[in-house]
Amino acid sequence: MTSLADLPIRDDLRGQTPYGAPQQQVRYALNVNENTHPIPEDVARHIVEAIARAVLTVNRYPDREFTVLREHLAAYLGHGLQPASVWAANGSNEIIQQLLQAFGGPGRRVLGFPPTYSMHSIIAAGTGTEWVAAERDADYRISPETAVAAIEREDPDLVFLCSPNNPTGTPLPLETIEAVYGASRGIVMVDEAYAEFAPAGQPSALTLLAGRERLVVSRTMSKAFAFAGARVGYLAADPAVVDALRLVRLPYHLSALTQAAAVAALEHAPTMLAMVDEIAAQRDRMVAELGARGYTVWPSHANFVLFGGLADAHAVFEALLAREVLIRDTGIPGHLRVTAGTAEETTAFLAALAEVDPR
Numbered sequence: 566m567t568s569l570a571d572l573p574i575r576d577d578l579r580g581q582t583p584y585g586a587p588q589q590q591v592r593y594a595l596n597v598n599e600n601t602h603p604i605p606e607d608v609a610r611h612i613v614e615a616i617a618r619a620v621l622t623v624n625r626y627p628d629r630e631f632t633v634l635r636e637h638l639a640a641y642l643g644h645g646l647q648p649a650s651v652w653a654a655n656g657s658n659e660i661i662q663q664l665l666q667a668f669g670g671p672g673r674r675v676l677g678f679p680p681t682y683s684m685h686s687i688i689a690a691g692t693g694t695e696w697v698a699a700e701r702d703a704d705y706r707i708s709p710e711t712a713v714a715a716i717e718r719e720d721p722d723l724v725f726l727c728s729p730n731n732p733t734g735t736p737l738p739l740e741t742i743e744a745v746y747g748a749s750r751g752i753v754m755v756d757e758a759y760a761e762f763a764p765a766g767q768p769s770a771l772t773l774l775a776g777r778e779r780l781v782v783s784r785t786m787s788k789a790f791a792f793a794g795a796r797v798g799y800l801a802a803d804p805a806v807v808d809a810l811r812l813v814r815l816p817y818h819l820s821a822l823t824q825a826a827a828v829a830a831l832e833h834a835p836t837m838l839a840m841v842d843e844i845a846a847q848r849d850r851m852v853a854e855l856g857a858r859g860y861t862v863w864p865s866h867a868n869f870v871l872f873g874g875l876a877d878a879h880a881v882f883e884a885l886l887a888r889e890v891l892i893r894d895t896g897i898p899g900h901l902r903v904t905a906g907t908a909e910e911t912t913a914f915l916a917a918l919a920e921v922d923p924r
């Protein structure tokens with residue numbers, strides 16, 4: 566049998582491991598922060614009709630500039646953004662890949678602040694960009710001073726921030742983003758995959774875009790919009806950044822079917838987002854209950870909760886899995902991360918946890 570090591574693979578990919586969140590059929594899948602609410606029936610029907618219309622012209626290449634989708638995304642984001650400042654791809658993972666293809670690559674470095682979204686470093690590796698890890702402050706926070714010190718020390722070509730941060734749920738103050746931008750010469754990307762789950766009034770990095778041509782805010786339809794399977798991510802940035810991405814994207818990278826589905830979903834944004842408040846309520850319920858049981862619970866602005874104080878996190882993970890509850894071991898010692906879903910899922914998770922880790 567041929568193994569990967571026998572192949573003439575790039576030297577920098579030898580020994581690396583692929584992204585590997587388990588995909589298992591379990592009753593309660595609370596491990597990858599999906600929106601566990603299905604798409605409402607009437608919205609689903611509208612999306613299917615839009616896809617059906619698009620199928621009639623799939624003999625032609627799709628609109629390479631996905632103009633209608635960008636108009637809808639700009640309107641959804643607000644903040645006075647124009648379609649020229651918006652770009653989309655097959656998930657925000659592809660957005661991040663295009664950014665690294667255009668602004669990173671061999672000989673260039675991207676600075677990040679682990680523990681953070683594991684795909685940031687994996688996509689960096691895939692594009693030949695060196696990943697440089699900087700320290701956070703206590704409680705997973707990043708103060709302006711800490712961030713600026715890391716940038717002055719490392720002089721990175723890109724800085725990746727994540728707000729709220731995955732897997733900790735920690736929000737990032739705008740002052741830190743402003744300080745990072747001021748201290749760096751490169752692209753500053755703020756991954757706001759979970760922005761819709763933040764408490765009302767929490768300002769987005771979108772408010773900082775004007776006059777900052779190296780700042781990029783990445784968003785996704787995977788989480789709040791319950792669209793993970795459709796693969797639609799997007800960014801807002803200066804139109805010149807979008808021009809740069811046109812140099813590296815594959816022509817026609819967003820299929821006509823994806824474009825049609827995303828536009829139809831965005832036409833129902835208020836309905837699609839109606840579950841967000843419910844999910845945030847389940848998150849807060851888990852924070853309260855886990856705290857009452859004596860766990861260390863990290864404040865979360867996202868649709869998941871990181872909790873610690875587990876003597877053997879992996880044993881608890883396995884015991885929950887045996888009870889059809891799949892959550893996530895993100896590698897933080899003594900900690901596990903659980904996605905907030907429906908009330909029934911929260912109840913099932915909390916009951917199973919009480920069985921496997923009585924307190």
Ligand SMILES: *Cc1c(COP(=O)(O)O)cnc(C)c1O
Binds near residue numbers: 731756793
């Ligand atoms: C889930 C997640 C994404 C989403 O990636 P897609 O490719 O859009 O599905 C992006 N960033 C972070 C931090 C995430 O947790």
